[in-house]
Amino acid sequence: MSVTRGTIALCLALAAAGCRTAPPAAAPAAAPAWAYPRSAPVAADPGDPDEAVGVPGSPVRIARRDFEGWFTAPDWFPAAHAPPPAVVTRGVPPDVYACGYCHTPGGQGRPENAALAGLPATYIRSTLADMASGERRSAAPQPDVPAARMARIAAHASAADIDAAAEYFAHERLGTRVVVHEAARVPRLRVYAMLYGYDPAGGDEPLDGRLLEVASDIVRHERHDERVLYDLYVPPGSLARGATLVRDGTVRAPACATCHGADLRGAAVGPPLAGRFGSYLLRQLLAFRAGTRAGGHAAPMQAVVAGLSFEDLVAASAYAASLPP
Numbered sequence: 001m002s003v004t005r006g007t008i009a010l011c012l013a014l015a016a017a018g019c020r021t022a023p024p025a026a027a028p029a030a031a032p033a034w035a036y037p038r039s040a041p042v043a044a045d046p047g048d049p050d051e052a053v054g055v056p057g058s059p060v061r062i063a064r065r066d067f068e069g070w071f072t073a074p075d076w077f078p079a080a081h082a083p084p085p086a087v088v089t090r091g092v093p094p095d096v097y098a099c100g101y102c103h104t105p106g107g108q109g110r111p112e113n114a115a116l117a118g119l120p121a122t123y124i125r126s127t128l129a130d131m132a133s134g135e136r137r138s139a140a141p142q143p144d145v146p147a148a149r150m151a152r153i154a155a156h157a158s159a160a161d162i163d164a165a166a167e168y169f170a171h172e173r174l175g176t177r178v179v180v181h182e183a184a185r186v187p188r189l190r191v192y193a194m195l196y197g198y199d200p201a202g203g204d205e206p207l208d209g210r211l212l213e214v215a216s217d218i219v220r221h222e223r224h225d226e227r228v229l230y231d232l233y234v235p236p237g238s239l240a241r242g243a244t245l246v247r248d249g250t251v252r253a254p255a256c257a258t259c260h261g262a263d264l265r266g267a268a269v270g271p272p273l274a275g276r277f278g279s280y281l282l283r284q285l286l287a288f289r290a291g292t293r294a295g296g297h298a299a300p301m302q303a304v305v306a307g308l309s310f311e312d313l314v315a316a317s318a319y320a321a322s323l324p325p
């Protein structure tokens with residue numbers, strides 16, 4: 001096949017994510033752009049950068065300017081987690097940003113990245129190795145800047161720092177972060193950088209089969225509050241459908257519980273899914289389906305998603321997110 005200049009430009013743009021000019025014969029439907037919200041940076045928490053601000057339930061005060069910077073990890077609740085290793089709070093310049101900046105110091109995470117608290121250390125090590133080798137990539141239809149940053153961190157972090165971070169996050173406990181709503185229509189949303197927030201202008205819009213995760217309070221999100229909740233909107237009927245997929249499976253897909261545990265809190269084979277961000281879980285299922293999350297560790301999941309419809313992926317993600325972590 002001929003490779004056009006446009007394709008080459010696209011390949012260059014996608015170089016970090018790898019590029020195929022000829023999709024496989026039975027290519028699955030592309031991952032939808034709404035699963036990867038992106039906008040120019042938004043000043044969601046405007047005000048004096050030197051002003052020390054707070055979040056509910058914390059006596060700590062932090063200056064607004066300290067929420068910017070890859071080698072810092074604003075910590076509102078230092079007593080709620082063990083003392084983190086330096087790679088989590090400060091990172092290792094220039095390439096290894098502080099894990100806690102994006103994933104929060106206690107590993108509670110944010111929807112545009114992932115909750116790390118309670119993931120098994122062996123899984124953290126192996127999935128970071130897959131990111132570093134390029135076997136685990138995003139299925140986003142456009143370059144996925146957050147996932148590419150994560151891959152660069154995985155490739156540059158030392159084995160000792162990865163071990164320290166993996167042991168630390170594995171021993172932390174995930175709190176409740178997600179509230180699931182089944183709805184045909186949702187409040188009107190807008191994109192704040194890499195996440196949905198409520199549109200201050202009000203109004204509503206049809207959900208249209210999407211799964212949308214929304215900061216309940218965009219200012220607390222912006223301040224890296226690891227206790228702020230996220231509203232997960234999914235189509236009516238998703239939770240019942242997801243429960244069936246998890247407990248019983250279908251003729252085409254084994255029950256998720258077989259490998260991820262009865263309550264999806266993790267088992268010997270599969271990592272925990274319960275209470276994790278629904279939009280993150282869906283992006284991973286889309287990556288298994290697109291084959292961008294591949295390699296030996298992903299093989300069982302690629303087989304599972306091959307037997308599921310898009311609605312099933314949304315339903316299973318919603319149900320998993322709705323369970324207590």
Ligand code: HEC
Pocket residue numbers: 087088096097098099100101102103112113114115116119124127128137138146147149150153157162165166283
């Ligand atoms: C710049 C923000 C950022 C920083 C800093 C960061 N990560 Fe991530 N991390 C991400 C994003 C984004 C993802 C989701 C990638 C995807 O969609 O596949 C992620 C995913 C992960 C996952 C996969 C979770 C799962 O359930 O499979 C692990 C493990 C992880 N990060 C560990 C780390 C560690 C350890 C550090 C510090 C050495 C770190 N991250 C630093 C953004 C970041």
Ligand code: HEC
Pocket residue numbers: 126127245246253254255256257258259260269270271273281282284285297298300301304316317
């Ligand atoms: C045969 C065993 C098996 C079954 C059945 C299974 N999984 Fe998995 N799943 C795994 C394994 C193993 C991994 C880890 C893959 C890796 O390391 O990349 C995984 C990973 C995942 C992930 C990514 C987690 C993360 O933190 O990034 C999601 C999401 C997921 N599975 C959802 C499901 C759902 C939903 C079902 C049911 C529809 C299901 N799985 C059924 C074995 C299974």
